[in-house]
Amino acid sequence: GQNIDQPTEMTATEGAIVQINCTYQTSGFNGLFWYQQHAGEAPTFLSYNVLDGLEEKGRFSSFLSRSKGYSYLLLKELQMKDSASYLCAVGDGGFKTIFGAGTRLFVKA
Amino acid sequence: GAGVSQSPRYKVTKRGQDVALRCDPISGHVSLYWYRQALGQGPEFLTYFNYEAQQDKSGLPNDRFSAERPEGSISTLTIQRTEQRDSAMYRCASSSQGDREGYEQYFGPGTRLTVT
DSSP, X not given: OOEEEOOSEEEEXXXXXXXXXXXXXXXXXXXXXXXXXXXXXXXXXXXXXOSSEEEEETTEEEEEETTTTEEEEEEOSOOGGGOEEEEEEEEXXXXXXXXXXXXXXXXXX | OOOOEEEOSEEEEOTTOOEEEEEEOOTXXXXXXXXXXXXXXXXXXXXXXETTEEEEOTTOOSTTEEEEOTTSSOEEEEEOSOOGGGOEEEEEEEXXXXXXXXXXXXXXXXXXXXXX
């Protein structure tokens, strides 16, 4: 079956670094996405990985290991505005994108 | 430029009625997705269009749900004989290419459907 697992909630302090993990099992694979979703708003794209390794984009980095079915999103220099849900999503090799339930990140002062 | 728009933003309907939800994607985007999102969950894939062709409808829950995109632009998701379990946020997303190329999806604000 298709399954994406990520922690339900995480709490971190402003200015710190947080790592949000995601493991997946899908019938096919054509890339892993991370989206950010603030409460009451639409998801917005953060990153895409299709090859193993680390992709860095400003304060956000995303890592992928296809052999392990594992990814993480790294957020540095946390700001209060980073409080949101972070959605891990996998392209299943066809046209379908499978989303995880999301990780709610709370950033405290 | 304009993003993805959806209408209506809120829809309250009685059980047994039909509803039509509209999605207006970003101009020029060839790929269009429909999702359903429950509170506290990630979007659940319903169907995918490439231009006007519906290339994957495996996520539609049952035959009461249908979608079309006749001219390769605006899309309509129709739910017939609505049931209370259909209550959810329905979102559409568009991208310039399909996920096979890893292009990001731009999500609309969603239609909050409540079936009473």
